[in-house]
Amino acid sequence: MEKEEKSKFQICPSCHIGYDINNTNLFDHILKCDGRPDIITTRFYTKKQFYKLKSPPPIVIEPYERPVTR
Numbered sequence: 866m867e868k869e870e871k872s873k874f875q876i877c878p879s880c881h882i883g884y885d886i887n888n889t890n891l892f893d894h895i896l897k898c899d900g901r902p903d904i905i906t907t908r909f910y911t912k913k914q915f916y917k918l919k920s921p922p923p924i925v926i927e928p929y930e931r932p933v934t935r
């Protein structure tokens with residue numbers, strides 16, 4: 866008798882979408898996952914990944930001396 870694999874909430878490392886899925890089906894999904902850019906949905910990232918993705922390039926303001934005469 867084969868034990869039924871229990872599904873749980875897991876996040877695909879490629880498309881970052883959470884699925885209520887068992888391990889076998891998740892591995893099958895990862896193999897054919899292309900990031901799924903066609904779906905607009907909630908995506909899960911680690912804090913590090915998210916800020917790397919969203920942070921704009923830093924703005925550097927160069928200090929300069931004020932002119933003596935105007």
Ligand SMILES: [Zn+2]
Nearest residue numbers: 877879880898
């Ligand atoms: Zn995926």
